[in-house]
Amino acid sequence: MNIKKTLIGGAAALGLSTSAxxxxxxxxxxxxxxxxxxxxxxxLIEDLLDPGPDGVFMTADDVVDTLNGFGLVTGINGTNESAFCPSGCELTYEFGGFTVASFIPDGGGARIGFTGGWVNFYVDSATAYDPGDKSTAVDGGAPWLSLTAHETLSGIHGIMTSIDATLSTYGGGTDAGLGGGLLDVVGGAAMANFDTDTQTDGADWVFSTSFQPIPAGPTPDGLELFGTADFRGTSIPEPSSIAILGLGLLGLAGASRRRQK
Incomplete structure (x- = not known):
C-alpha cells in the first residue's frame, strides 16, 4: 500500500491538515x-575541468578531470531559508568524485559523461555561508544527508554514467552548460525520510545543474565556476507522525465498529 496515500487519507479522516x-x-x-x-x-560553486590536447583528460597535477564543489540551499518547496530553517540554520552541501569517463566534442562545446560521485548535506547554525570559502559549507558536523551517484546507461555515451553534461562552450576557461543525474541515499540524520527508491531506475533523488565561469575569476579556494543545482525526491513523514496517524485510524475503526453494533 502506498504510504503517502494512506497518510493523506488518514489525515483527511481525522480532520487534520497536511501541515500537521x-x-x-x-x-x-x-x-x-x-x-x-x-x-x-x-x-553552486565548482571546479573548472581542464582538458589536455583534443579533449583528452590528462593526469598532471594542474589538470582536473573530477567535479568537486559546494553550495547553499536557498529554497525548499518554494519557501526561503527563513521558512525551511526557522531556527536560523543553513542547509549547505559538498560534492565530489564525479569523474570524466567519456568526452565528445560538439562544435565549440562538448558532451561529457561522468562516473561515480557523492553529495553530502550539512545543517550549520554557527558560521555564515561564504561562496568564496568552502569550509563554511562543510562545518556542520555529521552529514544531514549523504548520497552517492546512481549510474544508468547513457544513450549518448554508451556507458554507465552518473552525470550527462552538455556544455555550450568549453575549454580556455569558458565552460558553461547543463548537467543532471540520479542519487541514492546512504546515510545521515534525514536518511529515513528519503530512502524511498521512487525515482527513475529506483534512485532516491534527481538533480540538475547549470554552470558558467565566475566573471571575476577563481575564488580564494581556486574554484572557477558558479551556477545553480536543483534536487528533488519523494519524502515520508517522521515515524512519530506515522504512529500518531496510525493510532488515530485505529480509533476511527473502533468507533465505526461500535456504531455498526
Whole structure:
C-alpha cells in the first residue's frame, strides 16, 4: 500500500491538515504532503575541468578531470531559508568524485559523461555561508544527508554514467552548460525520510545543474565556476507522525465498529 496515500487519507479522516505532517529534521522543516513534496534550489560553486590536447583528460597535477564543489540551499518547496530553517540554520552541501569517463566534442562545446560521485548535506547554525570559502559549507558536523551517484546507461555515451553534461562552450576557461543525474541515499540524520527508491531506475533523488565561469575569476579556494543545482525526491513523514496517524485510524475503526453494533 502506498504510504503517502494512506497518510493523506488518514489525515483527511481525522480532520487534520497536511501541515500537521510537517517534518523537522535537525532544524530543517518541510511538508512531505505539499505540492512539491521535497524540491530544493541552491547555488553552486565548482571546479573548472581542464582538458589536455583534443579533449583528452590528462593526469598532471594542474589538470582536473573530477567535479568537486559546494553550495547553499536557498529554497525548499518554494519557501526561503527563513521558512525551511526557522531556527536560523543553513542547509549547505559538498560534492565530489564525479569523474570524466567519456568526452565528445560538439562544435565549440562538448558532451561529457561522468562516473561515480557523492553529495553530502550539512545543517550549520554557527558560521555564515561564504561562496568564496568552502569550509563554511562543510562545518556542520555529521552529514544531514549523504548520497552517492546512481549510474544508468547513457544513450549518448554508451556507458554507465552518473552525470550527462552538455556544455555550450568549453575549454580556455569558458565552460558553461547543463548537467543532471540520479542519487541514492546512504546515510545521515534525514536518511529515513528519503530512502524511498521512487525515482527513475529506483534512485532516491534527481538533480540538475547549470554552470558558467565566475566573471571575476577563481575564488580564494581556486574554484572557477558558479551556477545553480536543483534536487528533488519523494519524502515520508517522521515515524512519530506515522504512529500518531496510525493510532488515530485505529480509533476511527473502533468507533465505526461500535456504531455498526
Amino acid at each position: 505532517l510537517a517534518v523537522n529534521v535537525g532544524g530543517v522543516v518541510w511538508d512531505p504532503d505539499s505540492f512539491f513534496d521535497f524540491t530544493s534550489n541552491s547555488n
